[in-house]
Amino acid sequence: MQMILGNQRTIGQEAFEQAERLGLHQRDYNAIKALPAPDQELVRRAVEEATTREQVLDVLHELAVRTAQEKAALQEELQDANDQVESLAEDKRALVNEKEALRKQARRLAQATPDEVATHHRAGVEKLALDVAGIVNGPLREGLENLRDHAEASGISQDAWMAGQLQQLASALRSIAGRLGVDLVDSERPAWMEDMTAPTGVTPLAN
Known part of the structure; x- marks a missing residue:
């Protein structure tokens, strides 16, 4: 009933x-x-x-x-919203961790000796320089070589364009050197190694 x-x-x-x-x-x-x-x-x-x-x-x-x-559409929207909330929470946690790491680093540097501070800065710059060198000697060189091969196959020169791209890189490095008052030396060996002579019977390390 x-x-x-x-x-x-x-x-x-x-x-x-x-x-x-x-x-x-x-x-x-x-x-x-x-x-x-x-x-x-x-x-x-x-x-x-x-x-x-x-x-x-x-x-x-x-x-x-x-x-x-x-x-189903509402469930998908809800899942997307939850994913966004989780992503924002992860970003916030990462920022908090990064901020705390920077605070600790600042405290360490404040108590460090001049040599320790210089070592810290050199390590950061060296890592960036290696990253840039990896890109230049990897994807950038490969891309330019592919363009050169295409130019040879098609008979249309790309030399001027490639020279322009490389010139931009060289100009950027010269500009940084100028701002720092550093002279660039056209050598694969650093300037501080130029006056060094290998001991008798010792073969210099290859670059």
């Missing part, structure tokens, strides 16, 4: 009477109850206008599919 009353309340007395004439089953009523209120109203109208149970079931199926799709 309670089940019948629940069915009546869901779609209204008139629609319920029509539904009974159409032969709706309890599982059909349960499917209607599972829908949002606006969709239940659409089913109620469909029941009143339908002449067969199959027509009502078609409407129910369409609404159920749409509801499932909307639910």
Whole structure:
């Protein structure tokens, strides 16, 4: 009895009477109850206008599919939002850790000797210089060599363009040297090694 009353309340007395004439089953009523209120109203109208149970079931199926799709879309949006929150939290943690690391570094440098401070700065610059050298001697050189091979195959010279790119790099280095008051030496050996002579019987290390 309670089940019948629940069915009546869901779609209204008139629609319920029509539904009974159409032969709706309890599982059909349960499917209607599972829908949002606006969709239940659409089913109620469909029941009143339908002449067969199959027509009502078609409407129910369409609404159920749409509801499932909307639910899946909401779940995806919720997951995206959660992912964004987690990503922001990770970024915040990384910033906090980085800030704390910088504070510790500043305290260490404040208590360090001049030689220790210089060593710290040299280590940072050396790492950056090695990174840049790796790019220059790796992807940059490979890209220029590929362009040269293409130029030879096509017969269209790219020398001027490649020279311009390399000139930009050289100009940047000369500009830094000028700002620092450092003279650049055209040698693979650092300037401080130029006056060094290897001891007798000792072969100098290769660069």
